[in-house]
Every structure is written in structure tokens, then in C-alpha cells.
Amino acid sequence: MNKLLTRLLTLFTFLVLEVGVLLLVFLSSLAAFFYLTRVVFVQHSTELDQWGFAHMDQLRAAAPGLTPWVIGVTFFGSAPFLVAAGLLIPAALAWQKKKREALEVFWAVAGAAILNQLFKTHFHRLRPDTALFPQLGLSFPSGHAMIGTALYGCLAWLLWRHRRHPLWAVALLLWAVLIGGTRIYLHVHYTTDVLAGFVAGLAWLMLLRSGLHLWWKS
Template identity: 65%
Template sequence: MRKSITARLLALFSFLTLEVLLLGGVFIVSLLLFFYLTRVVFVARSAQFDDWGFQHMDHLRAAQPWLTSVARFITFFASFPFLVVAGIVGPVLLSWRGRKREALELFLAVAGASLFNQLLKTHYHRSRPSTALFFQQGLSFPSGHAMIGMALYGCFAWLLWRHRHHPAWSVLLVLWAVTIGLTRIYLHVHYPTDVLAGFTAGMLWLILLRTALRLWWREGVKLAENEKGG
């Protein structure tokens, strides 16, 4: 009995690596921030942060009008057509190169975040800003560009980090996802709270997915070893 308990404790502590502790911290912070944003928007109905964000973007657009065309170009890289292509072509290329686990992780990151985003939008049912610079269909909270973009580029960043590529590439990918989200505020197609909630929800989905896949693959290895031992 004591040996069994000791073995289980050792297995638990072996799982509690620095990576797990870091992801756990990010998960808790993201969850609390998302919950706080829902209180601000749907309970307190405060527009202070949204007004502040729009005001700064409006000043930027007035000072640099040429940024509007740049923002519309950047925002395309988390649009529905682009995400469909990236969510299919990316996994196919990874699978073709023998990276089947990474292919599955990337596909589920995009597909799962897309489904999760629609469920959240349907639940909260917030209309888009009436001041949008161009018409955009759908609901507003949380931003799909911010959430699914963070899931896509965050997953790419994680894969590069895991395979020991230079950390700068991972940082640039995350910054690119943040930039895409900021274009949604600049173009007034989302409130700042929508975008911030999208970032946090995207991080939540990535961490949940990564944890689930790791446990699944871990159990798969144990099962294979037990079958060989038997």
C-alpha cells in the first residue's frame, strides 16, 4: 500500500514541471480576467475601458490616416477564410512532414477555438459597435479574431518553442496575434473589452487543449507499455 501511494505521489510530482506550473498560472490569470470582463460589461455595464480604447485609436487614426489600410490588411490574417485555410493546410503540411501530433494539436487549436468562440458569443449575445468603419456580421463578445488568432499563432509559437527554435519567433507570433486584435479596436468592429476577452479565452482554450492532449498521450504510452509487459 505504501509503495503504491509513494509511486502515485512521485508520478504526480513528475507531472508538476515548470511548464505545468507556468501554464497553470497563466490559466488562472486568464480565467479571472475573463470573468472580471464579463462583470464589467454585463453586470456593471461600464463603458469606461471601451471609451478609453476607442479614444486612443481614434486619435491615432486622425494623426495617421494611412494606418486604416494597414489595419484592414493585418486583420485579414485572422479572418474566417484565412483561418479555414490555415486550420487545414497547416496540419496537412505538419502531418506530411511526420509531425502528426503537432498537426492534431494545431487543427484542434483552430477548430476548437472557433466552436468555443461561437458558443461564448451566443451566450453573451453582445451587439457590435455602431461606429464600425465597415460592416461586420455576427456578435461581438468575445472577439473571434482575437480569440482564434491567439489560438492559432499561440499554438504555432508553442510548437516552435517546444522544438527549440529561437524564442524570438515565438514572441513575434504572440505579438502578431495581439496586433491583429488591436486592429479590431482600431476599425471599431469590436469593443476593447471584446478583444481583451478574446485574448484571454484563446489562452484558456490553448492551455486546456495542451493539458488534455498531454494527459491523453501520457495514458497512451502507459497503455502501450502495459500491453508489452503483459
Template identity: 65%
Template sequence: MLALFSFLTVEVVLIGAVFTVSLLLFFYLTRVVFVAHSAQFDDWGFQQADKLRAFWSWLTPVARFVTFFASFPFLALAGILGPVVLRWRGHKREALEVFLAVLGASLFNQLLKTHYHRSRPSSALVFQPGLSFPSGHAMIGMALYGCLAWLLWRHRRHPVWAGLLVLWAVLIGFTRVYLHVHYPTDVLAGFAAGLLWLILLRTALRLWWREGKELGIEN
């Protein structure tokens, strides 16, 4: 019991720290972009991406391939097919969590984009409709792959695979900068907002399931 209590305390502290850092980062980026109107970090990020493209031109098709895995068609398929497979295999709660991670992040992202209403970079290498802040690929991708990483860590104890999933989400975000379809600040804000949504969702579901268990209701 002592070991379990210690683990839960560390878990809560870590999640709280990630939530706080993500919230502060998102708030800071909104100040940089919409109050200070500073483009210094965005310009620097694009310069680094341009250097990579000039040195390794073969990275462009790779970036287009990687970025697909957080595109709307893929996320729509993963957000529906993934939960169906999980539920079919008897993981009812995990299926609900993945579904809400994708759906909620998508709706939250559109709400934020509409509120901030930032136009996309004019130097985009591929056409991308819609608004820019925060990046949907970065935000929803972090929500999806972060949720899967969390489930792997909690249920299967696969830290390597969980870490790779998070790195994959980060790589997808970087492709948005490489392709100039998002400013670097858009991507960082997307990562932060995705983590915020994921933590809020996980906390709400745990409270709901705990309350249902105490009341004798199967959720």
C-alpha cells in the same frame, strides 16, 4: 533528471498561472460589461484608436491588411492546410494540435457569442456581421498563433519566433479596436478565452497521449 524535473515544474507553474489569470480576466470582463454595464474602458480604447487614426491616417489600410490574418477565410485555410503540411512532414501530433486549436476555438467562440449576445459597435469602419463578445479574431487568432508559438518553443527552441507569433496575435486583436468592429473588452476577453482553450487542449492531448503510451496504443 533533476534538471528535467525542475523544468517541468516551472512549466506547469507558468501554465497554471497563465490559465488562472486568463480565467479571472475573462470573468472580470463579463462582470464589467454585463453586470456593471460600464463603458469607461471601451470608450477610452476607442478614443486612443481615434487619436492614432487622426495622427497617422495610413494606419487604416495597414490595420485592414493585418486583421485579415485572423479572418474566417484565412483561418479556415490555415486550420486545414497547416495540419496537412505538418502531417506530410511527419508531425502527426502537431498537425492534430493545430487543427483542434483552430476548430475548437472557433466553436467555443460561437458558443460564447451566442450566450452573451452582445451587439457590435455602431461606429465600425468596415461592415462586420455577427455578435461581438468575445472577439473571434482575438480568440481564434490567439489559439492559432499561440499554438504555433508553443510548438516552436517546445520543438525548435526558437523563443524569438515564438514571441513574435504571440505579438502578432495581439496586434491582430488591436486592429479590431482600431477599426471599431469590436470593443476593447471584446478583444481582451478574446485573448483570455483563446489562452484558456489552448491550455485546456494542450493538457487534454498530453493526458491522452500519455494514457495511450501506457496502454501501448499509438495515438
């Protein structure tokens, strides 16, 4: 009986801690997103955006051969790649009898993509006119940053949870950050677009994780 009570208490403590962490990260991400919307659309501040462009321009001037590599990296946050990953990775997981993980990855990508389009339509911010190459669509928040954070963040969580590979999980998160940085480098997004994409993608992941957790428990 004592062992059973101890296990139940441990499980309860873990669940409370997990929900608390998810809630804290979600609220922090939400607050950061709304702060960025205030900076961009209320204060009309361009200081952060110009700072980001200036540093990336210095990097491009110092290493001209870096641009083709940047274009290659940014592909892994593009719509064709994300659509393929959002379908093929869940299919592979489902084939391995990991239906929960498949569902989680699918909705991480699909939900982030839907929310990103809703946000872009609502805020209707035009892209920078200094872009290195033409880019269709609106600017705020960055889809590469938001959907990339959702995809790679979800994969990082699954790797850490099931495979216990924290280094690979960290590498995936850094990869998502790098993809977001390429958008500033190429001038196809403002710095605030990319930061908003990061925190919006993270907020969606926390919301999705909490919702699926409650659904599976029920």
C-alpha cells in the same frame, strides 16, 4: 542506478513544473475572462471601451494612411484565413510525420472557433454602431482575438519547443496582439471584446495543451 534516479527525478520535476505553469496561466486567464464579463454585463461599464476607441481614433487622425494597412493586418485573423490555416498547417505537419503537432494546431483553431461561437451566442452582445465598415455577427468575445491567439500562440509554442526560436515565438504572439488591436481601430469590436478574446484563447490553449499532454502520456 543513481543516474536513473536522477533522470527520473528531473523528469518528474519538469512535469510538475509544466503542469503547474499551465494551471496557473489557465486559472489566471479564466479569472480575467469572468472579470471582463462582469465589467460588461453586470456593471455595464463603457470606460475601457471608450478609452480604447479614443486612442485608436487619435492614431487614425494622426496617420490617415494607416487604415489600409490595418485592414490588411486584420485579414490574418479573419474566418477565411483561419479556416485555411487550420486545415493547411496541420496537413503540412502531418505530411512531415508530425502528427501530434498537426493535431494540436487543428484543435487549437477548431476548439477556439467552436467556443467563440458558443460564447457569442450566450452573451449576445451587439457590435459597435460606429464601425468603419459593416461586420456580421456578434461582438463578445472577438473571434479575431480569440482564435488568432489560439493559432499563433500554438505555433509560437511549437516553434519554441522544436526549433528553439524564441524571437519568432515572441513575434507570433505580438502579431496576435496586433490583429486584436486592429479590431478596436476599425471599431468593429469593443476593447473588452478583444481583451476577452485574448484571455479566452489563452485559456483554451492551456486546457488543450494539458489535455493532449495527459492523453499522450496515458
